[in-house]
Amino acid sequence: MADDFLNIDLVFRNGLKDFEALPPDSVWDSVQTSLPGKKERNIRLMFARAASVAILTASAGTLLWYAGSELSDGINRQQAVTLNQEQMPGGSYVTPKAVATPVINTPVPSNVATPQSAPGEPARNGLSQSPEQLRTADLSADFKKENRFLPLALIQYKAVEETGFGGKEKREKEFLLSDIELTDQQQGGEKWKLGAAFLPAYYSKFSFGNDDAAKDYIKEEDLAFSYSGGLSVAFNVSRRLSVQAGMVLNTMGQKIEGLTSYSGFIKYTEAKSGSDFAIRTASGTINSVNKDIYFTDSRNISRVLTMYTADIFDPVKANLQYVGSSVIQNLKYLELPVSLHYKLIDRTVDISMSGGISYNILVGNNSYVQSEGVKYMIGKTTGLSPVTFSSSLGLGMEYKLSPSMTLSVEPVFRYYITPLGGITGSSIHPYSFGVMSGFFYNF
Amino acid sequence: MNDIKEIIKGCLEGSRRDQELLYRRHAPKLYGVCLQYSDSDEEARDILQEGFIKIFQNLQNYKHEGSFEGWMRRIVVNTALEKYRARHNLYRVDDIETINEPEAEPGNDDYAGVQADDLLYLIRNLPPKYRMVFNLYAIEGYSHKEISEMLSISEGTSKSNLSRARVILQKKVSLYTGLRRSVING
Incomplete structure (x- = not known):
């Protein structure tokens, strides 16, 4: 008995003494990322890093230039955007009465507004072969009972002997297939990723505060795609x-x-500069600088501030041309997000979750009314925060298209921690659901 | 071929090229050890990765006395043991088992021709507690006292687990060789 045990010990000790298997390259990639040390100069890597820095710098420069021109333009206009209070009795705003909305699709006169468009041998590593995959026909009862412990090689050996087909080649093939599987599972050990991503999202918003007017405004405002x-x-x-x-x-x-607009008002306005109409929204006030557009609030919730109230001026009687029944606010933010991504599943297709925060700079701010595809710019919204912070949470998938290229798809939830703006007593916090998709270059 | 002392010196100086050279030269052998101690290929890769990080981090402690390969192997085996302990400590029942020396079937002492990857397959299909003791005793050559300290079990449990592992392995290998002989002899 003791000899048998000694023998079995020796069988395994001697049999495994020189056993070797080639680990996947991803192991070394992971090891070297954890090691300090002077790295040999890698021209390709340095070039890729330099290129990424150059691209980012150029993009930042372009966007900041764009942002700067938008903001300075906004400041210049802001100085001109003051309601002509001297023309109003008592120096206070008067809310016009609602007027009937005329028939839609009234032709817009061409002369009233200017349309603007915006080494070693390979691993013989078939070790995790499922026993169910093994061929079990024609084996003894005892063999069948025990075959879940038997290696692939033994089953194949017997099958080969019985069938007469070449077994060595078949076996080699089995192991090569396993190797391919391992190769597919290798995860890149690259340290850097550079990519471009696109995120369509649907926005909605939370509002905080007890201001009744703000609540009325919010009911009429729909954050769009x-x-x-x-x-x-x-x-x-x-x-x-x-x-x-x-x-x-x-x-x-x-x-x-609920904001009805008409064109052709320029011949009735007495002001040479400034704004005749201010439109209050939940996030701020739009001061219209377009002298040709007349506004009235068909919902009668005190959003349009003007001296040209319905009892003073009737756009239908004045034969103004109907433009539309809504106003579009368009905001652009330059966002600088930082996020952490953790791989939950590290395979050919990675599943990861992410969380982050973003610093957002308001770089675009305009509002317009639209008729038959033509935009009539009316001005900017005042009262918006120039800078906001948002948070994000995502659960994404990454698929390696090639060793250096990755496709990423990630559903993302975003929430603005600081409000976009707001009238007194309210604050607006948008949130969004979207699917980010992008390509990344790994280096 | 670069002398191992030069490679180690380069590694200590932070040369990534020497670190990779050391890894490429020894990883296949050590990965074989990792496979012996693990349930899955993924676990084996983790052991190898952590093991090599420890090797590089502790390289300054290697005194060039004794086999360098043996020194690395001990680190990798210890890493495997750490992983095993972390995974099995919560539900370990080894120490309350009764120690009954199992009966082995009549021996078949002709085990020639059993291939290494088949032996590895058999070891990896052992229950983990038997596999660890068998590896440490039969392959690495540790005593039951040392194993009991490594795995935080009693010496009796270590002996019992070894016996059970041997019985299982002996049955499998006998089956293998017996079947092989019957196939060859028709």
Whole structure:
């Protein structure tokens, strides 16, 4: 008995003494990311990093230039956008009475508004072969009972002997297939990722505060479908954890219902400058600088502030041309997000969750009315926060298209921690659901 | 071929090239050890990765006395043991088992021709507690006293687990060789 035991010990000790198997390259990739040390100069890597920095710098410059021109333009206009209070009795705003909405599709006169368009041998590693995959026919009862413990090689050996087919080649093939599977599972050990991503999203909003007027305004405001796109760079801290930063231009729009607009008002206005109409929204006030557009609030909730109230001026009798019944607010933010991504499943298709925060700079702010595809710009919204913070939470999937290219798809929930703006007593916090998709280059 | 001392020196100086050279030279052998101690290929990869990180981090402690490969192997085996302990401590029942020396079937002492990957397959299909003791005793050559300290079990449990592992392995190998002989002899 003792000899048998000694013998079995020796069988395994000697049999496994020189056993070797080739580990996947991803192991070394992970090991080297954890090691300090001077790295040999890698021209390709340095070039890729330099290129990514150059692209990001150029993008930032372009966006900031754009933002700067928009903001300075806004400041210049802001100085001119003051209601002509000296023309109003008592120096106070008067809310016009609602007027009947005329028939839609009235032709717009061409002369009233200017349309604007906006080494070693391979591993013989078939070790995790499922026993159910093994051929079990024609085996003895005892053999069948025990075959779940038997290696693939033994089953194949017997099958080969019985059938006369070449077994060595078949066996080699089995092991090669296993190797391919392992190769597919290798995860890139690249430290950096550079990519471009696009995120269409649907926005809605929370509002806080007890201001009744704000509540009435919010009922008439619908945050519309929005989209954002930009560049991002990620650094793999470890095999599973990465930090991502980037630069994104986010466009979000809002449709304000119940505001009827007419064109042709310019011949009736007495003001040479400033604004005849101010439109209050939940997030701020739009001061119209378009002298040709007349506004009235068909919902009668005190949103249009003007001296040209319905008892003073009737747009229908004045034969003004109907433009539309809503106003579009369009905001653009330059966003600088930073997020952490953790791989929950590290396979050919990775599943990861992410959380982050973004610093958002208001770079675009305009409002317009629209008729038959033609936009009539009316001005900017005042009272918006120039900078906001938003948070994000995502659960994404990454698929490696090639060793250096990754496709990423990630449903994302975003919430604005700080309000976009708001009239006194209220604050508006948008949130959105969207699916971010992008391509990343790993290096 | 670069001398191992030069490679180690380069690694200590932070040369990534020497670190990779050391890894490429020894990873296949050590990965084989990892496979012996693990349930899955993924676990084996984790052991190898953590093991090599420890090897590089502790390289300055290697005194060039004794086999360098043996030194690395001990680190990898210890890493495997840490993983095993972390996974099995919560529900370990080894110490309350009764120690009954199992009966082995009549031996078949002709085990020639059993291939290494088949032996590995058999070891990896052992229950983990038997596999760890068998590896440490039969392959690495540790005593039951040492194993009991490594795995935080009693010496009796270590002996019992070894016996059970041997019985299972002996049955499998006998089956293998017996079947092989019957196939060859028609």
